[in-house]
Amino acid sequence: MKIYLSDTLSKKKKEFIPIDHKNVRIYACGPTVYNFPHFGNARMAVVTDLLVRVLKQKYKKVTFISNITDIDDKIIEAAKEQNVTIGELTNKYHLIYNQDMESLGVSLPTFQPKATDYIADMIDFIKILVDNKCAYESDGNILFDTDSYKYYGALSKRVMNDQKTGTRVKKANYKRNDNDFILWKPSFKNEPGWDSPWGLGRPGWHIECSAMSKKCLGLPFDIHCGGVDLTFPHHENEIAQSCSLGNGNLKPESFCNYWFHNGFVTFDNIKMSKSLGNIKLVRDLLKKYEGRVLRLCLLSAHYKQPLDFSENSLKQFKNYLHKLDYFYNVNFSEEYEREKIVNNNYFEEFLSSLFDDINTPKALRILNDHISKVRNTTLTEKKIILQSIFKSLKILGIEKSSLNKLENDKGEIMKLIKERENARKNKNFNLADELRDKLKKMHIEIEDTPDGTKWFKTK
Ligand SMILES: [Zn+2]
Secondary structure (H helix, E strand, O other): OOEEEEOOOOEEEEEEOOOOOOOEEEEEOOEEOOOOOOOOHHHHHHHHHHHHHHHHOOOOEEEEOEEEEEEOOOOOOOOHHHHOOOHHHHHHHHHHHHHHOOOOOOOOOOOOHHHHHHHHHHHHHHHHHHHHOOEEOOOOOEEEEEHHOOOOOOOOOOHHHEEEHHHOOOOOOOOOOOEEEEEEEEOOOOOOOEEEOHHHHHEEHHHHHHHHHHHHHOOEEEEEEEEEEHHHHHHHHHHHHHOOOOOOOOOOOOOEEEEEEEOOOOEOOOOOOOOOOOOHHHHHHHHHOOOOHHHHHHHHOOOOOOOOEOOOHHHHHHHHHHHHHHHOOOOOOOHHHHHHOOOOOOHHHHHHHHHHHHHHHHHHHHHHHHHHHHHHOOHHHHHHHHHHHHHHHHHOOOOHHHHHHHHHHHHHHHHHHHHHHHHOOHHHOOHHHHHHHHHHHHHHHHHEEEEEEEEEEEO
């Protein structure tokens, strides 16, 4: 069976042919770790996790790299506000991100490189760009000269000449061209910085992905993933940097072969934003719903399409999965039969929908069709269909046993937090402190925020 994937660069659905069949290589732009991940952030992690699962059905080895941005102006700001070091802040939220994604059934990437561990690689990268005359210095910054890369705009299909003459915001006077972007900038006073040929400074955001994907995967690699909002300028800039390392302009394909972009997430048809106060944190949703319910919701629309969710849709997904739990109680076969499938046409049908550009709505329709067939058939056929259903649920990551340890502990944690909230309301601060200590012993750190108590595991 062939695998097909949509590719943003060619705007086509293409057969997936890996560069090296023995090792499929994928890169995804990971989170900037300075706050709790919201449901929109989780979509990239969940759809990419499914992509890896699907590829593993065909290829033995899939190397999946997803970076952690642990240096950035927002991080510097947040650390200052919270009066903690940048390392303390980023380590905490890195851990929280991984825990929340684990609750959604997302496996850890093969490797999660942290930007600050690759500063030397970024400096070497920028040096080459300067030597190749693709970068210039201005006001102490090193900027990438987007006019030097003739394919700039190829991914996002922007016509760059129109932009130059258009009525967009006035260009910053230290830039030769509006689209030029910072590779390196100076650090002042208490800002974190690293020694470089251009003085004490720190990298811009875009350069980290180019440097880390090159170092961790080698160029070109197979698939680059990320949210659709990163297409421009972030991914366009990654291409420009990575394709300007040699003599002359290399084509975008010399960076990676497929661009896999997932759509936005909205709540009640409204974009989640801080100013509207409608940001749904994964952590808060997990208080009400199992991780597999949230995961099913994130997979219910095709990954390329926008995804809208509501309290109502989450309730429906919850009921749906509970209904399926019935099958786990059917005493029809030995456990191994659930896992071991030989020539199961039902499963082949299900898998073919995922091989066709990770078409989850179609996969779920096929799954439902199989479910409807279970009751009115022979015992032998019933076993085959049930085997397929179990295996299908497992690939999607929404099977019953997908509850992880954290989720199992959640009941007890929530109980203690509730007791502590009550103690605080009743001004019984001794009891509140005792409960906090008790949670600490369970490696649970709590934080009182205007939106209620937040908790996270410290280990
Ligand atoms: Zn990136």
